[in-house]
Amino acid sequence: MDLNGTQIKVHDMSLRDGMHPKRHQITIDQMKSISQGLDAAGVPLIEVTHGDGLGGASVNYGFPAASDEEYLRAVIPGLKQAKVSALLLPGIGTVDHLRMAHDCGVSTIRVATHCTEADVSEQHISLGRKMGMDTVGFLMMAHMIPAEQLVEQALLMESYGANCLYITDSAGYMLPEDVRSRVALLREKAHPDTEIGFHGHHNLSMGVANSIAAVEAGARRIDAACGGLGAGAGNTPMEVFVAVCERMGIETGVDVFKISDVAEDLVTPIMDFQVRIDRNALTLGYAGVYSSFLLFAKRAEEKYGIPAREILIDLGKRKMVGGQEDMIEDAALTMAKERGLIA
Ligand SMILES: C[C@H](O)CC(=O)C(=O)O
Ligand SMILES: [Mn+2]
Numbered sequence: 517m518d519l520n521g522t523q524i525k526v527h528d529m530s531l532r533d534g535m536h537p538k539r540h541q542i543t544i545d546q547m548k549s550i551s552q553g554l555d556a557a558g559v560p561l562i563e564v565t566h567g568d569g570l571g572g573a574s575v576n577y578g579f580p581a582a583s584d585e586e587y588l589r590a591v592i593p594g595l596k597q598a599k600v601s602a603l604l605l606p607g608i609g610t611v612d613h614l615r616m617a618h619d620c621g622v623s624t625i626r627v628a629t630h631c632t633e634a635d636v637s638e639q640h641i642s643l644g645r646k647m648g649m650d651t652v653g654f655l656m657m658a659h660m661i662p663a664e665q666l667v668e669q670a671l672l673m674e675s676y677g678a679n680c681l682y683i684t685d686s687a688g689y690m691l692p693e694d695v696r697s698r699v700a701l702l703r704e705k706a707h708p709d710t711e712i713g714f715h716g717h718h719n720l721s722m723g724v725a726n727s728i729a730a731v732e733a734g735a736r737r738i739d740a741a742c743g744g745l746g747a748g749a750g751n752t753p754m755e756v757f758v759a760v761c762e763r764m765g766i767e768t769g770v771d772v773f774k775i776s777d778v779a780e781d782l783v784t785p786i787m788d789f790q791v792r793i794d795r796n797a798l799t800l801g802y803a804g805v806y807s808s809f810l811l812f813a814k815r816a817e818e819k820y821g822i823p824a825r826e827i828l829i830d831l832g833k834r835k836m837v838g839g840q841e842d843m844i845e846d847a848a849l850t851m852a853k854e855r856g857l858i859a
């Protein structure tokens with residue numbers, strides 16, 4: 517397909533999805549320097565919050581190095597052209613968080629639900645729209661339901677006021693055809709003015725290919741993370757995606773060398789471990805497991821002696837989804853008892 521001249525908006529995830537592998541400990545100074553690097557490289561939209569969105573600071577999800585408000589107030593004034601988005605999962609983030617983010621200068625709010633639960637997003641989507649924000653409905657774990665059902669859910673979000681609808685491959689499970697069929701059907705059924713977006717994870721090394729498939733099928737907003745810093749094996753690596761787009765004539769407005777320098781000089785050095793497709797991250801993609809579960813499974817491995825890979829397979833079989841983080845330890849404990857590792 518000839519995509520020469522197609523304009524898309526790339527959206528950086530390293531400072532939000534990248535909070536997962538950082539256990540939400542990215543410092544204010546790191547947020548400032550990385551966001552300013554992304555801004556100078558031409559990235560138009562940058563997400564900043566706790567990894568689990570506004571209000572994520574908790575025993576269940578982990579306490580961050582600074583509050584959402586502190587991050588947002590530190591980052592936004594330092595940007596010349598880039599805008600800032602915030603993620604919000606209803607049930608974790610409240611309307612007060614949304615108002616706070618708006619007050620800090622956040623211009624895009626992304627209201628995220630599990631792919632079958634769009635109906636819980638009405639209050640936050642309608643408020644975002646009422647406040648004049650770019651308002652996105654973000655359907656997570658989108659591989660778990662067929663395209664027709666996913667589109668029904670997305671259209672609910674559109675009916676609440678979302679001007680952009682996201683198909684989110686939280687598990688990095690999808691293959692290009694899975695992405696193409698879902699995006700194409702959504703593009704056909706959504707209002708022509710509604711934008712379509714895609715958020716990928718690189719657990720099967722499909723982040724770039726899947727994002728290109730999404731663009732071919734009509735998506736015009738693509739999430740990617742500089743240096744690939746994101747949950748699991750990371751998100752679609754921004755610098756690679758931008759380079760591929762340039763080769764294909766897809767216009768992102770991002771400078772390939774500048775974004776590669778941000779990845780190399782600012783993002784990679786802050787990683788606590790190399791974010792890559794190791795056996796555990798591969799299992800996420802292979803078994804269709806929520807990428808944010810990776811560190812929880814690794815911690816449970818240390819505590820109970822059950823390999824993280826086996827815990828992840830078990831979570832996949834039980835079809836566990838975001839919000840059930842507290843069940844991971846429970847699953848590991850049960851496996852350890854069954855294997856006689858503990859009484
Ligand atoms: C809260 C999750 O990290 C949202 C996300 O990025 C995904 O589902 O993928
Ligand atoms: Mn993600």
